[in-house]
Amino acid sequence: xxxxDPAALRTYSYLGPRGTFTEAALAQxxxxxxxxxxxxxxxxxxxxDVTSGVSDGAVIAVENSIDGGVSAAQDALATxxxxxxxxEYLVAVDFSLVARKGTRLEDVRVINGHPVAYAQSRxxxxxxxxxxxxxxxxxxVAAAANLLENELAxxxxxxxxxxxxxxxxxxxxxxxxxxxxxxxxxxVTRDRRIPEPTGADKTxxxxxxxxxxxxxxxxxxxxxxTRGVNMTMIQSRPIGDALGRYRFVIDLDGHIRDERVADALxxxxxxSPHVRFLGSYPRADKKPIRFDPRYDDDVYIEARDWLRGLxxxxxxxxx
Numbered sequence: 232x233x234x235x236d237p238a239a240l241r242t243y244s245y246l247g248p249r250g251t252f253t254e255a256a257l258a259q260x261x262x263x264x265x266x267x268x269x270x271x272x273x274x275x276x277x278x279x280d281v282t283s284g285v286s287d288g289a290v291i292a293v294e295n296s297i298d299g300g301v302s303a304a305q306d307a308l309a310t311x312x313x314x315x316x317x318x319e320y321l322v323a324v325d326f327s328l329v330a331r332k333g334t335r336l337e338d339v340r341v342i343n344g345h346p347v348a349y350a351q352s353r354x355x356x357x358x359x360x361x362x363x364x365x366x367x368x369x370x371x372v373a374a375a376a377n378l379l380e381n382e383l384a385x386x387x388x389x390x391x392x393x394x395x396x397x398x399x400x401x402x403x404x405x406x407x408x409x410x411x412x413x414x415x416x417x418x419v420t421r422d423r424r425i426p427e428p429t430g431a432d433k434t435x436x437x438x439x440x441x442x443x444x445x446x447x448x449x450x451x452x453x454x455x456x457t458r459g460v461n462m463t464m465i466q467s468r469p470i471g472d473a474l475g476r477y478r479f480v481i482d483l484d485g486h487i488r489d490e491r492v493a494d495a496l497x498x499x500x501x502x503s504p505h506v507r508f509l510g511s512y513p514r515a516d517k518k519p520i521r522f523d524p525r526y527d528d529d530v531y532i533e534a535r536d537w538l539r540g541l542x543x544x545x546x547x548x549x550x
Contacts, residue, residue, distance in 0.1 A: 242267040244277040244289040250372040250389075250396045251274035252322045259320040272369055274304045276313050278527045281421055282347065289484065291348065294415040295324070297408070300466040305480045308419070308509055309437040316435055316510035317426055318349075320550045326371070326407045329399040331378050333453040334403045340368060343374040351368050352388055355406040356538050369398040375399060385483035415515065425487060425510065432486040433463065433515045435509035439478045439497050448479075454498035455483065459526035478505075484520045487511040492530035 243263050246253040247270025255262055269286055271277045280286035293304045302400075309315065323465075326348055330339065341364040342349070342356065348371050355365060366384050369373035374387035375397050415479060417435075426432075440447045450479060455462055464482040485492040487508070500506050524530075539545075 234548075236507060240265075240267050242269050242280075242285065242286040244269045244271050244280040246274065246277065246291070246370055247271060248370070248372050248376065249376075250388060251370050252324060252395055252414055252530045253290055253292060253297050253370075253416060255322050255390075256320040256414075257293075259290075260290065260318065261419055263288075267272040267337040267515055274301075277308050278307050278314065278419060281419060282311060284421075286397050288420040289420055290320070290416050290418055292414050293417045294464060295307075295347065295351075296322075296411070296413045298347060300464060300480060300517060300519065301347075301467060304417075305466065305468055309478055309480065309507060309535075312507075313421055313507070314419050314425075315421070315423055315425075316512055317420055317422065318512050319433065319515045320416045320418070321515045322414050322416065323404060324351070324407060324412040324414050325391050326388050327387050327391050327393065327401050327412075328386050328406055329354075329375055329378070329393055332400055334385060334400060334402070336360075339385040339402070341384045342388060343368050343377050345371050345374060346390045348374075351408055351412060352406045353404070354408045359403070365405045372396070374409075390511075419513075426512050428486040428488050428511075429517075431514045431519045432484075432511055433514050434483040434485055434487055434492055434496075434511040435481070436483075436496070436499070437478055437480050437507040437509065438503040439502050439505045441502065443475045451479070451499060451502055454502060455495050458495045458498070459497045459523045460485060461522070462503040463522075476481075484522070485511075487523035493527040494531065508525070 241515060243257055243266060245257045259516050264285040274291045277289035277291055281289045291304045292301050294300050339360055343366045347366050349365055368377060369387050373394045378387050415502060462481055466480045467477045468480060469475040483492060487493055496512040
């Protein structure tokens with residue numbers, strides 16, 4: 232179990248090996264500097280480290296600007312109790328095509344690459360390597376490492392910094408389809424304390440529909456729209472117990488201590504048979520949340536005071 236002694240080293244799990252984009256995200260976590268970094272092979276393994284106490288926190292990829300939500304992370308967060316997201320970090324995504332020393336681009340027939348990296352580089356790959364084969368890898372760095380461990384593939388899709396860790400040749404740089412691609416990572420812990428509001432926050436939750444019928448999703452979404460709460464992401468994921476049964480992974484602008492967000496969450500809780508609060512935490516981009524003044528905290532507080540006055544028959548409450 233990790234020590235709660237402030238002087239003791241903390242342990243953070245991340246999708247390894249060294250050199251991955253997840254490691255780059257972990258490097259942005261202020262409290263992780265100088266601590267133990269534990270490389271793992273998958274998101275479920277990283278979260279299992281946290282729930283079992285092997286690690287104090289884990290950094291996982293949750294969303295990509297090209298492919299949207301990372302389904303493995305969303306499913307794991309939705310089904311693993313006792314976890315909280317306490318921070319998010321952004322990493323620009325770029326890819327190179329690397330190979331064993333002496334390999335030429337025209338020699339490449341089979342590529343090793345993480346499925347997400349492969350999908351995000353298909354335009355360049357199809358244009359320059361028509362008829363190629365693809366072998367999936369567990370990570371972008373593992374794809375490169377595999378080249379030195381076996382000869383199943385001729386080249387690999389890897390981060391630009393890969394040559395700092397492995398003796399490989401770079402056959403091509405910037406092969407990603409979108410030069411503006413960014414991946415969002417979350418820092419997940421067992422600490423249920425919620426970071427203080429900053430005015431530039433995000434709230435994440437998972438909610439299930441009560442019934443599969445017309446208008447059910449609209450009824451749930453209205454819990455946010457009628458309170459002026461903006462959703463930055465909503466993605467459906469199958470629950471898995473029957474066809475047509477879905478849960479929704481939702482990111483909101485704002486903090487649970489914001490009156491409008493808290494009221495919306497209570498509305499969803501009344502509506503949905505199962506809601507999992509994943510956390511309120513500072514936005515990585517630090518952009519202040521903008522919303523209609525009608526939904527300011529003071530408006531909610533004044534409305535509650537007015538209602539309390541009516542119930543208690545205070546003089547002038549209904550004037």
